[in-house]
Amino acid sequence: MYSTLERFLRYVTYDTQSVEGAQTVPSTPGQAVLAEVLAEDLRSLGINASVSEHAYVTASLPSNLPSGHAAPAVGFVAHMDTATELTGKNVAPRVVENYDGGEIVLRPGQDPVVLSPADFPYLADYKGQDVVVTDGNTLLGADNKAGIAEIIGAVDYLVHHPEIRHGDVKIAFTPDEEVGHLAKFLDVEKWGADFAYTLDGGPVGEISYENFNAAGAKVTIKGRAVHPGKAKGLMLNAVTMGQELNALFPPAETPATTEGYEGYYHCMNFEGSTESAVLRYIIRDHDSRKFDERKRFVEKAVAWMNDKYGGRFTLEIWDQYRNMLDKIKESGKGFVVDTAMEAMRLLDITPRVIPMRGGTDGATLTQKGLVTPNLFTGGHNYHGRFEFISVQAMEKATSMVLKILDLFASPSPSASRGWPK
Numbered sequence: 001m002y003s004t005l006e007r008f009l010r011y012v013t014y015d016t017q018s019v020e021g022a023q024t025v026p027s028t029p030g031q032a033v034l035a036e037v038l039a040e041d042l043r044s045l046g047i048n049a050s051v052s053e054h055a056y057v058t059a060s061l062p063s064n065l066p067s068g069h070a071a072p073a074v075g076f077v078a079h080m081d082t083a084t085e086l087t088g089k090n091v092a093p094r095v096v097e098n099y100d101g102g103e104i105v106l107r108p109g110q111d112p113v114v115l116s117p118a119d120f121p122y123l124a125d126y127k128g129q130d131v132v133v134t135d136g137n138t139l140l141g142a143d144n145k146a147g148i149a150e151i152i153g154a155v156d157y158l159v160h161h162p163e164i165r166h167g168d169v170k171i172a173f174t175p176d177e178e179v180g181h182l183a184k185f186l187d188v189e190k191w192g193a194d195f196a197y198t199l200d201g202g203p204v205g206e207i208s209y210e211n212f213n214a215a216g217a218k219v220t221i222k223g224r225a226v227h228p229g230k231a232k233g234l235m236l237n238a239v240t241m242g243q244e245l246n247a248l249f250p251p252a253e254t255p256a257t258t259e260g261y262e263g264y265y266h267c268m269n270f271e272g273s274t275e276s277a278v279l280r281y282i283i284r285d286h287d288s289r290k291f292d293e294r295k296r297f298v299e300k301a302v303a304w305m306n307d308k309y310g311g312r313f314t315l316e317i318w319d320q321y322r323n324m325l326d327k328i329k330e331s332g333k334g335f336v337v338d339t340a341m342e343a344m345r346l347l348d349i350t351p352r353v354i355p356m357r358g359g360t361d362g363a364t365l366t367q368k369g370l371v372t373p374n375l376f377t378g379g380h381n382y383h384g385r386f387e388f389i390s391v392q393a394m395e396k397a398t399s400m401v402l403k404i405l406d407l408f409a410s411p412s413p414s415a416s417r418g419w420p421k
Contacts, residue, residue: 002398004153005391007041008132009093011149012141017088018081018179025185026055026175031080038080038173041152045159047171054175054185055080060192061155061169064162071167071409075196076154076401077361077372078147079177082139083383092135095391101127106385107136115386122203122380123388130391140387142379147199148173150377150394154401164402165409170196174361182321183361188370195336196372197404198362204393205349206376209337210325211356211363212263213291217281217298217317219245225274238277241309242270246279248301261286261355263294286323286355321359324366324373333371340375343403349396375400 014034019027026032035055042049042059049059057080065071082088096104101124107113113136117124123131134140151171158164170193174183177200201208223238249265251257258264263285270279283298285291295317302315328334341351362372378393 002153002395003156004149004394004398005095005132007152008142008146008149008394009095011037011145012091012093015087015089015091016081016141018084018176020084020179022176022179025181026081027179028081031055031175034080035173035175038148038152042155042171045156047155047159049171052185056175056186057171057173058186058191059171061158061166061171063167065165065167065409069409072194073168073170073192074405074408075170075172075191075193075370075372076151077172077174077183077196077198077365078151078200079144079174079361080148081176081178082141082145083143083178085383086139086385087137088139088141091138091141093132093140094135096131096133099126099129099131099390104131104133106134112136113385115388120381120386126390129393131388132391133388134385136385139382139384140379140389142377142387142389143382144177144200144377146377146379146389146394146397150199150397151401153394153398154405157398157402158405164406166405167409168192169405172196177361180320182359182364184364186361186365188365188368193370195333196362196365196370197336197340198360198372198374199377199397199401200360200362201354201374201376202379202382203352204376204378204396205344205352206354207337207340207344207351207373208354208356208360209328209373210286210323211321211359211374212284212286213288213323214320214359215283215291215295215317216320217283217295217315219279219281219302220314220316221245221272221277221279222312222314223273223275223277235274236309236312237274238312239272239274241305241312242272242277242279245301245305245313246270248304259357263287263290265294265298282320283317284357286325288323288326321363322367324363324371327366327369328371328373331369331371336371337373339407340373340400340404343400343407346403346407347396347399349400
């Protein structure tokens with residue numbers, strides 16, 4: 001019915017894996033290549049599209065409403081890059097038609113890779129559907145090329161079905177989301193959306209309008225190296241001091257021991273020698289007050305170590321993004337969430353509100369004043385070789401985009417409910 005699958009199978013073949021710590025945006029040239037492909041695909045539909053110096057693709061499909069009938073300009077956003085955990089090069093997607101509910105051998109041979117409902121029980125829910133999988137060597141890239149394909153698939157359908165009412169449709173595809181750039185170079189005012197949605201969620205029905213408050217921290221430790229044979233009372237081992245600092249953090253408040261609304265501290269990296277060491281942390285919490293308390297805890301822990309060791313610890317701490325829920329409440333635009341949920345219900349999809357244990361481009365855009373909750377793409381097992389998505393799930397996401405636009409072109413009761421209270 002839609003061009004979504006064909007587009008998805010083509011887009012995932014482009015290597016757009018991003019790289020941590022790059023000094024340029026995009027961090028990898030493959031993202032710029034895909035940006036040009038996407039812009040050309042939009043232009044082939046008669047849509048004005050442009051690519052910025054940072055490989056941001058922006059486009060606009062004008063309203064087809066009669067003169068005098070107004071509708072908001074609705075934006076849809078997805079990111080082009082794939083995750084850093086596993087290669088996105090030479091992705092070879094395969095569609096398992098009419099999936100039988102059993103194991104799917106991704107890579108046969110002496111070292112087989114098998115996608116199994118024994119490991120991933122929700123896989124069995126897709127029995128009878130057409131499931132897109134990897135060849136077991138790479139990730140798939142549904143995060144977030146499924147979102148891209150679903151958005152363009154919806155726009156393609158609108159272009160070929162002018163009888164469907166819609167206001168201005170704003171499109172943005174961004175680089176380097178996976179490495180934390182989070183749409184920082186998207187000119188919101190120039191783009192012109194009144195509000196937007198990211199299509200960057202998981203299984204069908206997921207909607208997120210709250211996410212972690214996030215901070216990063218870097219602790220640098222200055223040790224003192226002395227010959228081990230004569231070190232007593234003289235050596236200050238930076239690695240040992242780093243271990244002592246890390247032991248101050250509550251062991252039950254890590255990513256591996258928390259879920260839902262529970263926040264955490266996470267030591268992502270620890271490098272060093274006797275002479276010097278560096279620890280890098282991320283700090284997360286949905287609750288703003290608890291988030292601030294977590295940052296103060298880190299400051300106090302480092303101050304305590306400095307008192308003990310004579311000022312040999314240096315702390316840098318910075319905010320990365322904030323919980324979009326607070327801004328949505330302030331904005332009075334809760335109807336953006338309500339309308340998406342109504343669109344799902346009208347398509348016989350049960351909305352499932354998920355507190356995001358991370359952030360999206362929408363978190364940054366919402367902080368800039370552009371309310372941007374996150375919607376499902378239909379995928380599972382992101383960032384690894386067991387990633388999969390069903391064709392039917394992608395089509396539901398495309399239908400959801402169309403239904404959202406239809407509702408805003410003919411306002412429904414959800415637009416005036418004033419959520420959240």
